[in-house]
Amino acid sequence: xxxxxxxxxxxxxxxxxxxxxxxxxxxxxxxxxxxxxxxxxxxxxxxxxxxxxxxxxxxxxxxxxxxxxxxxxxxxxxxxxxxxxxxxxxxxxxxxxxxxxxxxxxxxxxxxxxxxx
Numbered sequence: 520x521x522x523x524x525x526x527x528x529x530x531x532x533x534x535x536x537x538x539x540x541x542x543x544x545x546x547x548x549x550x551x552x553x554x555x556x557x558x559x560x561x562x563x564x565x566x567x568x569x570x571x572x573x574x575x576x577x578x579x580x581x582x583x584x585x586x587x588x589x590x591x592x593x594x595x596x597x598x599x600x601x602x603x604x605x606x607x608x609x610x611x612x613x614x615x616x617x618x619x620x621x622x623x624x625x626x627x628x629x630x631x632x633x634x635x636x
Contacts, residue, residue: 523564525573526553528594529601532608564588570619582624592625
């Protein structure tokens, strides 16, 4: 499983996923860094069959309209301390992974996970 972490989330989430053995890339690692366009990120996700993880509502709306990127985890938690965000990912990642097997869009909230599509 390959994840692309958008600029709206900290690099530490990418690092956490790598520590668990997942292939992960943060947009800061790309040539244009965190200024990489959504279109380039989406094209990379298609090329690598990757799942985009983002807080950017542009990805959410594009997914709803065009189903791009192919798989999206939309983080809907508002502002959250890094420590708490890491705990959220640590506790919900198994369910996120399971949900991605049957859904293309996952909404991650502080208190729930919603699978769509």
